[in-house]
Amino acid sequence: MSEPLIRTVNLWKIYQLGKTQVEALRGVSIEIERNEFVAIMGPSGSGKSTLMNLLGCLDTPTKGEYYLNGKLVSTLNENELAYIRNKEIGFVFQVFNLLPRASAFRNVELPLIYNGTPKPERIKRTKRALELVELADRMHHKPNELSGGERQRVAIARALVNNPSLLLADEPTGNLDSRTGREILNLFKKIHSQGNTIIIVTHDKEVASYAERIIYLRDGMVEKDEIQKPST
Secondary structure (H helix, E strand, O other): OOOOEEEEEEEEEEEEEEEEEEEEEEEOOOOOOOOEEEEOOOOOOHHHHHHHHHOOOOOOOOOOEEOOEEEHHHHHOHHHHHHHHHHHHEOOOOOOOOOOOOOOHHHHHHHHHHHHOOHHHHHHHHHHHHHHOOOHHHHHOOHOOOHHHHHHHHHHHHHHHHHHHHHEEEOOOOOOHHHHHHHHHHHHHHHHOOOOEEEEEEEOOHHOOOOEEEEEEEEEEEEEEEEEOOOO
C-alpha cells in the first residue's frame, strides 16, 4: 500500500504567551491520501489555522511527527523546507497577496523565477496555469484592473504553477461575495478532478460542503472525521 501524502502522528503545538501556555493542537493524528479533497473545519480557536501552518511547513510542532510524501519534516534543513514550500505546496489565502504593480502573468510567474526555471519553460507554465483558471485573456491586467474573483483566480494560478503535490487554501472565499465564492469553489473542484490534493481550512459549512471529507477540530483535537458526498 502506498504511503499517504500526509501523515501526522500525535501532533502538538504549544505557544508560550507570557506565563500562560496555550495548547493550540493536542495530539492530532490524521492521514490524507493523494487526490483527496479535504475541508478542515472548526470554530475560532479550534486549531485549524495552526494545523494548516504545520501542514504547509510554515511552522514546526512542539512534539509529534509530520510526514509529507513519506519524508519526516522535522529532519529537513531550512533549504529543504524552502524547496518543499516552493515546489511541493501551493498556498491560497483569504487575502490575495498579489504584487499590485505587476501583471497577472508576472504574479503567477514569480515562484518559477524564485526557483530558477528557465524563461521558455516559465512562459509556458505560467500561460497554462492562467488558462486553467480561465484568465488567459486577462493575463496582462494588474490586480486593480481585476475583480475580487479574478484576483483570487490569479492567486490560485500562482499556487498551481509549480505543479505542487498539495494545494492548501485558508478561507479562500472569505473576501468574496457568495456568487463569486461559489465560482472559486467550483474551480477547486475542477482542479481536484485533474488529480490535485486540496485541503481547505474554513469555518463555513457551505465551503466545506464542496469537499469529499471533513475533519472537524475542537479545542485542538480531532472531534470527528467523515466522508461526505460533495455539493454539485
